[in-house]
Amino acid sequence: MTAAPRSFWQRWGLALPLLIFAALSGLFWYALQSGDPSRLPSALVGKPVPAFTLPPIEGLTGEGAQGFETADLAKGEPTIVNVWASWCVPCHEEHPLLLELAKQPGVRLYGINYKDDGAAARRFLGRYGNPFARVGADRSGRVAIDWGVYGVPETYVITGDGKIAYRHVGPLTDDAITQKLLPLVQPSGEKPQG
DSSP states (O other), X not given: OOOOOOOHHHHHTTHHHHHHHHHHHHHHHHHHHSOXXXXXXXXXXXXXXXXXXXXXXXXXXXXXXXXXXXXGGOSSSOEEEEEEOTTOHHHHHHHHHHHHHHTSTXXXXXXXXXXXXXXXXXXXXXXXXXOOSEEEEESSSHHHHHHTOOSSOEEEEEOTTSBEEEEEESSXXXXXXXXXXXXXXXXXXXXXOO
């Protein structure tokens, strides 16, 4: 007696879910490996900074104790704006680079303290140093949302007329500073220090 031919489902029914899982796993792996998160697109590059007013960090004194607003970024000289928080581990890692960046000639560095407790932000700046000429508190995160911030840290270069020229997602690196940020804020004849 001959066996009846098996149907497609009887032959491949058990293997099909495994094949689908393997295909999806491969697709997800490829998507995770094929992209630089610092190259996330920004719809605001080339456009004016969204209107905002940020108060200073409550209780902060000394250098950088002033908040800032949209008009402060359109006073004829470029500004680097760093979005940071005391609870952000990569912000701790990039902070020494910000301190060095602030020492460069022609660099005006402002900070947006994102969804942070004022006391924690003050402790952070007191412990590690304050590189910011001005730093504003974005307690609700609304300003960062308007700027298109995905997460902290993020750094922007703003032209002298108040337009976003460049956006860096994630912690800064020496290469990002020397190759991307400084050429946008320093006159072409000046060389970075250090």
